Amino acid sequence: MIDRFLTYLRHELNSSPHTVEAYGRDLRQWREYATSSDRYEFRPSEVTPSDLRQWVLGLSRGGDSNRTVRRKVQAIRAFYKWMLRCGMVSSNPAAEVALPKLDKPLPVYVRPEETAAVIDDHLPTDDFIAVRDRLIVDMLYSTGMRCSELLTLRDAAVDTRKGELKVLGKRNKERIIPFGQELTDMIALYRQLRTDLIECPAEEFFLRPTGEPLYRKLIYNVVHTALQGRAHAARLSPHTLRHSFATDMLNNGADLNAVQQLLGHASLATTQVYTHISYRELKQNYQTAHPRALKKGD
Numbered sequence: 001m002i003d004r005f006l007t008y009l010r011h012e013l014n015s016s017p018h019t020v021e022a023y024g025r026d027l028r029q030w031r032e033y034a035t036s037s038d039r040y041e042f043r044p045s046e047v048t049p050s051d052l053r054q055w056v057l058g059l060s061r062g063g064d065s066n067r068t069v070r071r072k073v074q075a076i077r078a079f080y081k082w083m084l085r086c087g088m089v090s091s092n093p094a095a096e097v098a099l100p101k102l103d104k105p106l107p108v109y110v111r112p113e114e115t116a117a118v119i120d121d122h123l124p125t126d127d128f129i130a131v132r133d134r135l136i137v138d139m140l141y142s143t144g145m146r147c148s149e150l151l152t153l154r155d156a157a158v159d160t161r162k163g164e165l166k167v168l169g170k171r172n173k174e175r176i177i178p179f180g181q182e183l184t185d186m187i188a189l190y191r192q193l194r195t196d197l198i199e200c201p202a203e204e205f206f207l208r209p210t211g212e213p214l215y216r217k218l219i220y221n222v223v224h225t226a227l228q229g230r231a232h233a234a235r236l237s238p239h240t241l242r243h244s245f246a247t248d249m250l251n252n253g254a255d256l257n258a259v260q261q262l263l264g265h266a267s268l269a270t271t272q273v274y275t276h277i278s279y280r281e282l283k284q285n286y287q288t289a290h291p292r293a294l295k296k297g298d
Contacts, residue, residue: 002027005082014172018148026075045089049096066100107243114231115141128193133222135186140238143177144245144263147219147238153205160184169264246274
């Protein structure tokens, strides 16, 4: 039944592979809990809100963050909503379970001079992996795309003549992102090395030396290794570079609606969080530069 639901997410709702994987993991964890308590068989129709609240309490006590618990409850809500539509159950017990509240910390980002130090560092131009990994970092920062979008980026979608690429975002929504000459030059170098090394490459743009596509953990390791020791952000991940892209665009005067389109945000409110970062930078500049803001003795 869970597998049928995941197929529905994948093919009818066009949910991202990351969402499908996470929901599948969450639902199997819930099934294991349900069958190990007082049931020998997993019967979704017999689950009560009280059962779910006990599970949620156990997750919290076990160390799961509010964000993780929230996602797991949302997975079960979506599962029951689907079963209701299919006539498999008569109610959604998860709808009566409160979602844990989330703090809203500002996104973590890398300062522009730190990013530049990584991207502009000396590069052996005959080393396929070194060039590919540098291009990964450069493209994530220069376009603001998500890790999942970079993984599924097709070679045919990267147009160096026009200086733009097409990505498939959440729910398979396509958007076009422009890029500059420096990224164009790196793409040309990478493609030349890839052609020399790989006889029958896959359709994906980024490949391993074997000709196979990359995977999420590899992208994370590439970014973390590149930024480690050079950037002082609390988290060094592909998404940190996405945050850096948005923050730097707004700090340099980009229109908020334009940044929303480039990031592929459905809601402007999601993009507006970066204006708070920009204001924080503005406030820091004021406090260190304006005579009336300086502390006595400075």
